[in-house]
Every structure is written in structure tokens, then in C-alpha cells.
Amino acid sequence: MKNIEKRIRYIAKELFEKGKIELFIGYEAATLPLKSRPYFIQSKEGAVGSVSSPVANLVWNSFCSNNLAVFLPKLFEIDPRSRRKDPNLKPKIAIVAKGCDLRSITTLIKEKQVPRENVVIIGVPCTGMIDKDKVEALFSGDEIISAEERDGLLTVNTRKGVKREIKRQDVLQECCNECCCPLPPPESTDILIEGKAKEPVHGGYAEVQEFESRTPEERWDYFKQEMSKCIRCNACRQACPTCWCKECFADQDDLRWIGVSTELSDTMIFHLIRIFHQAGRCVSCDACYRACPMGVDLRTFTRNIVKDVDELFGYVPDFNLEEIPPLSTFKEGDSEEFITEPEE
Amino acid sequence: MEKTSNWEPKIVAFLCNWCSYAGADLAGVSRLQYGTNIRIIRVPCSGRINPLYIVRALQNGADGVLVSGCHPGDCHYISGNLVAKRKFAVMRRLLTYIGIEPERVQFSWVSASEGNRFAALMNKVIADIRKIGPSKKLVKDIY
Numbered sequence: 001m002k003n004i005e006k007r008i009r010y011i012a013k014e015l016f017e018k019g020k021i022e023l024f025i026g027y028e029a030a031t032l033p034l035k036s037r038p039y040f041i042q043s044k045e046g047a048v049g050s051v052s053s054p055v056a057n058l059v060w061n062s063f064c065s066n067n068l069a070v071f072l073p074k075l076f077e078i079d080p081r082s083r084r085k086d087p088n089l090k091p092k093i094a095i096v097a098k099g100c101d102l103r104s105i106t107t108l109i110k111e112k113q114v115p116r117e118n119v120v121i122i123g124v125p126c127t128g129m130i131d132k133d134k135v136e137a138l139f140s141g142d143e144i145i146s147a148e149e150r151d152g153l154l155t156v157n158t159r160k161g162v163k164r165e166i167k168r169q170d171v172l173q174e175c176c177n178e179c180c181c182p183l184p185p186p187e188s189t190d191i192l193i194e195g196k197a198k199e200p201v202h203g204g205y206a207e208v209q210e211f212e213s214r215t216p217e218e219r220w221d222y223f224k225q226e227m228s229k230c231i232r233c234n235a236c237r238q239a240c241p242t243c244w245c246k247e248c249f250a251d252q253d254d255l256r257w258i259g260v261s262t263e264l265s266d267t268m269i270f271h272l273i274r275i276f277h278q279a280g281r282c283v284s285c286d287a288c289y290r291a292c293p294m295g296v297d298l299r300t301f302t303r304n305i306v307k308d309v310d311e312l313f314g315y316v317p318d319f320n321l322e323e324i325p326p327l328s329t330f331k332e333g334d335s336e337e338f339i340t341e342p343e344e
Numbered sequence: 345m346e347k348t349s350n351w352e353p354k355i356v357a358f359l360c361n362w363c364s365y366a367g368a369d370l371a372g373v374s375r376l377q378y379g380t381n382i383r384i385i386r387v388p389c390s391g392r393i394n395p396l397y398i399v400r401a402l403q404n405g406a407d408g409v410l411v412s413g414c415h416p417g418d419c420h421y422i423s424g425n426l427v428a429k430r431k432f433a434v435m436r437r438l439l440t441y442i443g444i445e446p447e448r449v450q451f452s453w454v455s456a457s458e459g460n461r462f463a464a465l466m467n468k469v470i471a472d473i474r475k476i477g478p479s480k481k482l483v484k485d486i487y
Binding site for chain 1: 395396399400403410416423426427429430431432433434435436437438439440441442443444445446450451452453461464465467468469481482483484485
């Protein structure tokens, strides 16, 4: 971890010194323990070797769970007032990318939201990120004041003076436990930092299959229970790297599709369509799930769309820039099992 | 939305302009008998149907939704229905996953010359929805 952190700082410094980038997106330590937050360095702040250089704030640890790709579409948005076609007008941005971030970036490149030549992708091998909620649950209400990680062990100190060591594997995020892509492939990155990554898992849909095995009434009750928690703050949408529509269907008011209140059926429809829009694009980074302030179990439902697209079209969003997104294309042998045939 | 014993299902049918709508016309001019529970909405192509329309219909109190377009390969816009097929496959699975009866939302193909098929399809869809009863899920209460 420390080596990766040093490499990230070194790469950032070098890129700035060579004038290759105008913006660097990475992580810095947050004010609370067990958290890291996105960190932006602009070229004018300089990266030149002083002690207070912002580059020294860059970190890499087990809390860097944010999907940084979410910032890219906005940064590359062309100002409609200056419709010049000069590609140099777009900023050059370097971004720290775990496997899931890189899959999101790949999707964004395919959707023409990110020009590939303007991003410097720094691939980082990921060993899975720690779920803050899982750690906090172990201390039943006691406040965590510091946490330190070394060799797969997390040492946590609490307000009441409890000191405890926790195994890293026990508190990993659910999405990391079934991650298929912890190591970005070298051909998709510009700079790949060497290191050991987690073992990839293929087709980890156990959770979805368990849910599917329940009766429709149980499933509906669970869906209703989760949706009634939602306060329609749209945090799930904002945190999602692939939710980049300039005008979301939920915000349109020329044609008001759904109500803005927390009325249950409006909430359900918002989530259904939001999830549907992720078909073939969701990388299971769980950004929506982490962003939710009400603890809505979005994971169970969003993960389902990944599985469906995988089963129906054999497509999982990966690092391949050539493959066409499944809902923009078709094949001759597409499933017709759901088509109603009238009885003659 | 009185759910009394003489309840009749309300079904919204999205039909594509070039095949299914013409098929419905043919069923009409051929004087074929089928249930009167459907409300037809004409759309340019089955590819024009946003899955949001389907859930909106359910929200506004439709007991069932039928989407019908040209047979695969016959689309007026070459491939609209083929792309639509993929969309519907995903949407239907998602709706079933959250616990909505799979019969509520149905998809089919009817060509302009298939008046008989259209009438038979309507009767089947109406019978299916009668079997599962009035829609209660996703319905907005204030209506």
C-alpha cells in the first residue's frame, strides 16, 4: 500500500513537471477515520518539490472506495457558449483508477463522454476496500477515533479506549467480495502501478439468486420496505459514474414523468428506471449503495440488472473499448422466450 | 378504481404504427370479436417505447400492458423492434424480480395482415389478466 502511495505521488509530480496534465484526480485522507475522499490537484498549484506540495496529500489505502470516474463527464462537458471544435480545449486529466473505476471510464469513453486521448489513466491494483459500516457495527455504538492498517490487519481505537485488531477480509465491502476485475489490464491503462491485487471472482451472483428464490410476494414486500426508506435525495444518481444525463428523466418538468415527492409509487418508478438505465453499464462499484443516506438496499436490485444482462446477452462491462453496449445492438439469436403467443 | 366483483381489466396496448396497429385495424374491419378491455396507444415503432411508459401505465392504474410491434425482420425502421426486444427482455426480468406478476406486462408481434392473430392475442392477454386480478402494485394511491 505504502509503495503504491509513493508511486502515485511520484507519477503525479512527474506528470505536472512535464506539463502533461492540468488536473490530477486521486484520493486524500478524510477528517474521519476509515475514510478517504476524492482529491483534485490543479496544475497552477504546482507539484514542484516543496514540502507543502499538494501532491504529498495524495494517499492510497483501503478506504479509497469512491468511484472517481463520476467526475469525468462534467469536466469534459463542452460549454455550449463556445462551440469550438478544437480538441485541445478539453483539459488533460490524470486519474487514479482501480478496476471498477477503469470499467466505468471505459463505458464513458464508449459513450463519448470522455475523450480517451485527454485522460491519463493510472491503473492501481486493488485488494478490495473496507466497508466502514461493517467495522462500525463491530463496536456497537462506540465511536472509532483512529484506524490504522498494516499487513492485512486493521487496528482500531475507539472513544471508550478499546483497541482491537480486525482482519481485513472480514470487513471488505460486499462488492469487493465478488469483484471480477481488481487488476486493471496494462493495455487499458497509460501507467500501471505494479503490485498484488485481490483474486478475481467470476459470476458472483449468489445474493441475487437467493433473492430470486423467494416468492413474488416476499420480493415485493422487501422492495416496498426498502423503497419506503428513500427520501428522493438523488444521491444514488449523483454518485453513479454512468448517470451522466444532462437532464435526468426524474428532473424533467416540461413533461413531468414522475412526482418529486417521496410518494411510494413515484419512488419505486424512479428506482426501477434508474436501475434499468444501468443495464449493460453498471460495473457493480456500489457507489449508489454507499452514497445512500437512508441505507436503502440498492445493491440487491442493481446487481440484478448486471446478472440479467450477463445471462441474456453474455455481456459484462469490462475494459474492452470495441465491444458495443448490449442495448445499442442486437443479435439474431436473441431470446424470444418472453414473447406472448396467442393460442390458435 | 373500485375493486368490486364486476371488475373489468383495463389494458393499455402500445401498438406500432406499421404492423400491429394495422393488424388491429384489420381485426376491426374483418369484424372479429375480441374483448373490449384494451385501450390502444399508437406509437411509431416498438423501439419508440420507453420502459418508463410501461411503468407509468401501471402507476396510473392499468391492470396490464401489452406492447406489440412488427415481427423480427419486418420492422419499418429495419431494426427498431430488434433493439426493443433486448430492452423488453431486461425490463420484464426486472419487473418480475421485484415481484410484479410476469403476466402484467406482455410483449408480442403482430403484422398488418394478422387480424386473426391480433384478436386471439387480445383474448389471451385479457384472460391472463383476469386470472391474476386487479393490479395493486405500483399503483399511485391518489388516483
